[in-house]
Amino acid sequence: MHGLPQADPTRVPAGHAAAVALRRRPQLPQLQISRRVWIGLASLAGTFLLWWLLTDVTGAIGPHRFPAPAEFWAALVQIATDGYAGGTLLTQAWYSTRLVIMGFLVAIATGVPLGLLMGVSHRAEALLNPAFLLVRPIPPLAWIPLAIVWLGLGDAAKILVIWFAAFVPSVINTWTGVRGVDRTLIAAARVHGAGELRLLWEVIIPGSLPMMFTGLRLSLQASWTTLVAAELVGAFFGLGRVLDAAYRDINPPMIAVAMLAVGVLGALTTRLVAVAERRLIPWRS
Amino acid sequence: MAFMTIADRTPHPRELMLLSLVGAALFFGGWQLIAISGAVSPQTLPSPIAVIATAWQLAFEPFAGHTLIEHIVASLGRFAMGFGLAAVIGVPLGLAMGRFRLLDDIVSPIFEALRFIAPLAWVPFAALWFGTGIGGPVMVIFAGAFPPCLINAYRGAKLVEVRLVEAAQTLGAGGLRIMAEVLLPGALPSIVAGLRVSAGLAWQSLVGAELIVASAGIGYVMVQAQSNLAPAIVMAGMLSVGVIGLAIDVALRRAERLVKSRWGQA
Amino acid sequence: MKDIRFENVTKSFPTRSGTPFVAIHDVSLAVAEREFVAVVGPSGSGKTTLMRMAAGLDHPSEGRVRVGGREVTAPGPDRAVVFQQFALFPWKTVRQNIAFGLRCKGVARARQDEIVAHYLRLMSMEGTEDRFPHQLSGGMQQRVAIARSYAIEPDVLLMDEPFGALDAQTRTVMQEELVRLTRREPRTVLFITHAVDEAVYLADRVVVLARDPGRLREIVEIRPVREAEQWDERPIDEVMDLPSFTHLRTQVWRLLRDQIRPDD
Numbered sequence: 001m002h003g004l005p006q007a008d009p010t011r012v013p014a015g016h017a018a019a020v021a022l023r024r025r026p027q028l029p030q031l032q033i034s035r036r037v038w039i040g041l042a043s044l045a046g047t048f049l050l051w052w053l054l055t056d057v058t059g060a061i062g063p064h065r066f067p068a069p070a071e072f073w074a075a076l077v078q079i080a081t082d083g084y085a086g087g088t089l090l091t092q093a094w095y096s097t098r099l100v101i102m103g104f105l106v107a108i109a110t111g112v113p114l115g116l117l118m119g120v121s122h123r124a125e126a127l128l129n130p131a132f133l134l135v136r137p138i139p140p141l142a143w144i145p146l147a148i149v150w151l152g153l154g155d156a157a158k159i160l161v162i163w164f165a166a167f168v169p170s171v172i173n174t175w176t177g178v179r180g181v182d183r184t185l186i187a188a189a190r191v192h193g194a195g196e197l198r199l200l201w202e203v204i205i206p207g208s209l210p211m212m213f214t215g216l217r218l219s220l221q222a223s224w225t226t227l228v229a230a231e232l233v234g235a236f237f238g239l240g241r242v243l244d245a246a247y248r249d250i251n252p253p254m255i256a257v258a259m260l261a262v263g264v265l266g267a268l269t270t271r272l273v274a275v276a277e278r279r280l281i282p283w284r285s
Numbered sequence: 286m287a288f289m290t291i292a293d294r295t296p297h298p299r300e301l302m303l304l305s306l307v308g309a310a311l312f313f314g315g316w317q318l319i320a321i322s323g324a325v326s327p328q329t330l331p332s333p334i335a336v337i338a339t340a341w342q343l344a345f346e347p348f349a350g351h352t353l354i355e356h357i358v359a360s361l362g363r364f365a366m367g368f369g370l371a372a373v374i375g376v377p378l379g380l381a382m383g384r385f386r387l388l389d390d391i392v393s394p395i396f397e398a399l400r401f402i403a404p405l406a407w408v409p410f411a412a413l414w415f416g417t418g419i420g421g422p423v424m425v426i427f428a429g430a431f432p433p434c435l436i437n438a439y440r441g442a443k444l445v446e447v448r449l450v451e452a453a454q455t456l457g458a459g460g461l462r463i464m465a466e467v468l469l470p471g472a473l474p475s476i477v478a479g480l481r482v483s484a485g486l487a488w489q490s491l492v493g494a495e496l497i498v499a500s501a502g503i504g505y506v507m508v509q510a511q512s513n514l515a516p517a518i519v520m521a522g523m524l525s526v527g528v529i530g531l532a533i534d535v536a537l538r539r540a541e542r543l544v545k546s547r548w549g550q551a
Numbered sequence: 552m553k554d555i556r557f558e559n560v561t562k563s564f565p566t567r568s569g570t571p572f573v574a575i576h577d578v579s580l581a582v583a584e585r586e587f588v589a590v591v592g593p594s595g596s597g598k599t600t601l602m603r604m605a606a607g608l609d610h611p612s613e614g615r616v617r618v619g620g621r622e623v624t625a626p627g628p629d630r631a632v633v634f635q636q637f638a639l640f641p642w643k644t645v646r647q648n649i650a651f652g653l654r655c656k657g658v659a660r661a662r663q664d665e666i667v668a669h670y671l672r673l674m675s676m677e678g679t680e681d682r683f684p685h686q687l688s689g690g691m692q693q694r695v696a697i698a699r700s701y702a703i704e705p706d707v708l709l710m711d712e713p714f715g716a717l718d719a720q721t722r723t724v725m726q727e728e729l730v731r732l733t734r735r736e737p738r739t740v741l742f743i744t745h746a747v748d749e750a751v752y753l754a755d756r757v758v759v760l761a762r763d764p765g766r767l768r769e770i771v772e773i774r775p776v777r778e779a780e781q782w783d784e785r786p787i788d789e790v791m792d793l794p795s796f797t798h799l800r801t802q803v804w805r806l807l808r809d810q811i812r813p814d815d
Contacts, residue, residue, distance in 0.1 A: 043391045044398070121291070126304035130306075130309035137527040137528070141405075146523065148511050186292050190625075192652035199292060225429075244409070263406070
């Protein structure tokens with residue numbers, strides 16, 4: 001293959017250099033990133049050590065107040081294998097998660113369209129605002145007693161309350177997102193011939209997505225908080241029930257296990273929303 | 286674009302006000318009609334008038350041990366303690382974490398680990414440690430109110446221009462003075478916004494805690510009413526909760542606006 | 552192709568104090584078919600208001616705006632607008648942005664692709680189809696905005712200080728490109744700018760507005776001189792050096808100068 005220029009082995013191939021330049025990552029010295037991680041790990045290790053010292057070793061905090069690491073582990077194993085309050089950790093966790101997902105999905109299915117409606121139409125907003133303003137300041141947890149009066153101690157009441165908790169942030173954040181869309185973009189769409197539907201679907205909704213996702217995150221948080229509360233007040237099954245039963249049995253290790261489970265699930269679901277956000281919003285607005 | 290007024294001209298304010306009145310009338314009127322018509326029993330859905338009458342009545346007649354006003358005072362007291370504690374610990378800590386990287390590195394992992402535990406999940410431990418006394422609800426309120434205080438103070442401190450801190454340093458200010466006179470005022474808008482969110486969460490956590498582990502307070506009232514199948518009282522309780530929560534939010538919004546107008550946005 | 556007619560147009564805005572603010576007072580102006588008219592004036596002379604009324608984004612308080620003989624009531628694809636801030640949809644790629652108006656018109660996908668490719672080639676932007684606006688420089692973004700408007704073959708093109716947000720070098724390049732584009736595919740253009748150089752270089756006629764209240768001051772003919780001296784055959788730096796160019800520029804500048812106040 002003569003005729004092609006010889007590659008100079010001392011030069012970096014153009015492709016690689018370009019790729020490196022494109023990535024444009026800020027040059028943090030390797031040392032600094034590790035340092036933060038190291039200190040973090042040390043901190044967590046230190047806390048663990050403290051925990052162990054205060055409970056197992058010195059007994060400064062009695063077993064009836066807070067479990068020692070060993071007890072915690074034993075309880076975790078117990079619920080994971082034999083189960084507690086009617087089910088294993090997985091079944092209880094799934095039961096609660098299922099309720100959260102159901103309530104959450106219904107909430108965004110109703111809240112986002114309502115937020116869109118109130119956002120694009122000042123008239124719709126004026127009409128619906130009074131009802132919304134009245135209902136909004138009532139904390140979702142405050143609906144629990146009413147929900148139980150109406151629907152009993154079963155799943156339906158829980159879903160109603162979760163729905164309500166997740167509904168409000170969805171509406172508000174979607175509404176805010178719509179109102180925040182750059183008016184010039186709307187004008188640009190109109191001058192190029194967009195009708196109402198296209199304007200809604202291709203300009204207003206994408207423009208509101210960032211705020212909508214903030215609403216989703218808040219809704220999810222509210223859903224978990226409300227579920228735990230609702231299950232604590234009265235439930236037959238679920239993580240809240242586990243918490244309640246552990247409390248009645250005066251079983252601190254199990255209480256701690258249930259709390260941890262709630263925390264982990266909350267973090268996991270939030271992470272899922274963040275991942276969805278990154279995939280649906282690949283542009284930087 | 287007649288329907289999507291956001292893409293066109295905003296309708297006349299008077300038209301909007303009229304629509305709001307119509308909306309309010311439809312809501313309350315509809316509610317009242319449904320309650321009166323007998324389609325749903327008053328045991329399930331009391332009319333709006335019944336709710337207000339009940340609230341008025343409870344203000345002076347005791348239910349579950351105290352009058353409604355006394356219950357509200359009890360709730361507010363717990364709220365103040367829990368919220369106050371969260372602010373007093375959270376804000377300085379957040380500022381310090383924003384200023385001192387080492388502190389941030391140490392505290393952050395612990396904070397992040399605990400943060401995702403729903404505040405109400407602390408109730409069993411709170412009940413175990415404090416019984417139905419005031420400590421229980423306060424602890425739960427603290428768990429709910431603490432994160433926003435910390436996070437917003439931290440963010441606010443980070444937003445304060447490094448140059449301002451450096452300027453203070455070159456003028457001889459020590460760590461504490463910098464925190465108090467440079468970081469705190471600079472972060473104030475963010476802090477106040479955080480306090481508003483925190484107060485909302487505190488109020489919610491309070492209600493939740495009182496539903497489960499209290500012997501007085503609005504939440505306790507609602508749970509008792511629920512056991513007695515008295516939805517009118519439950520709704521009266523909800524009304525009080527909503528009104529007070531709104532009042533707290535409005536008050537803090539004003540504070541936020543005041544800070545913004547004097548300090549500008551961070 | 553359509554023409555634009557402003558017939559005794561007045562636009563006033565209500566103010567808090569009660570006395571309305573008159574942005575434009577009794578302006579009558581005609582932009583012929585395929586004519587490139589630049590509008591210059593000090594800030595507050597109502598240049599942008601004029602454009603917005605032609606676009607249908609605002610409505611005159613008195614008088615009429617007609618495009619192609621019909622009164623303007625709402626925005627539409629026959630009057631495309633190029634905004635100063637580009638107004639590209641951040642969530643759409645370059646290709647999707649340019650094709651937007653075509654899709655509104657119902658153009659078939661294959662034809663859409665053809666047209667998009669055509670304009671990308673014309674503006675030396677091949678290969679950028681799948682990038683998002685935030686990945687492009689200011690100049691490239693504005694090219695995409697212009698391509699988007701051109702793609703729908705509007706009868707009228709309204710440009711509101713389209714190069715205002717660009718740096719000086721990019722601006723010069725864009726002016727040259729716009730000249731190439733408009734001479735090659737002439738359209739009725741109403742071009743708002745406060746840069747006199749730009750106006751004289753690009754336009755067939757330059758309309759000078761005055762302010763307090765906004766009104767028509769004078770119209771300067773450029774085209775005869777431009778064609779006589781063959782500006783379009785020369786590079787922009789050469790043109791801006793020609794005595795004919797500087798003469799016209801000074802003429803316009805003088806009309807503006809005595810309106811500039813020290814606090815501008």
